[in-house]
Amino acid sequence: MTQILPSRxxxxxxxxxxxxxxxxxxxxxxxxxxxxxxIAVQSPTALVASD
Structure with a gap:
């Protein structure tokens, strides 16, 4: 008798x-x-200096 394994x-x-x-x-x-x-990110100090 053959057994059929359930598919996982x-x-x-x-x-x-x-x-x-x-x-x-x-x-x-x-x-x-x-x-x-x-991807150019300025530092916070660079942002303050540019004002």
Missing amino acids: TRPARTYAAVALFLAVYAGVLVFVFAPKDM
Whole structure:
């Protein structure tokens, strides 16, 4: 008599966790490899000095 093993379904939580990981990973890569001019942040002292 053959037994049929039930297929294991992945919960939506697993897919959400993978999607979140990929989004954060892509965001970090964009931040690391972006040109310096694209992400230009002035320090608060530079903002005060420019007034």
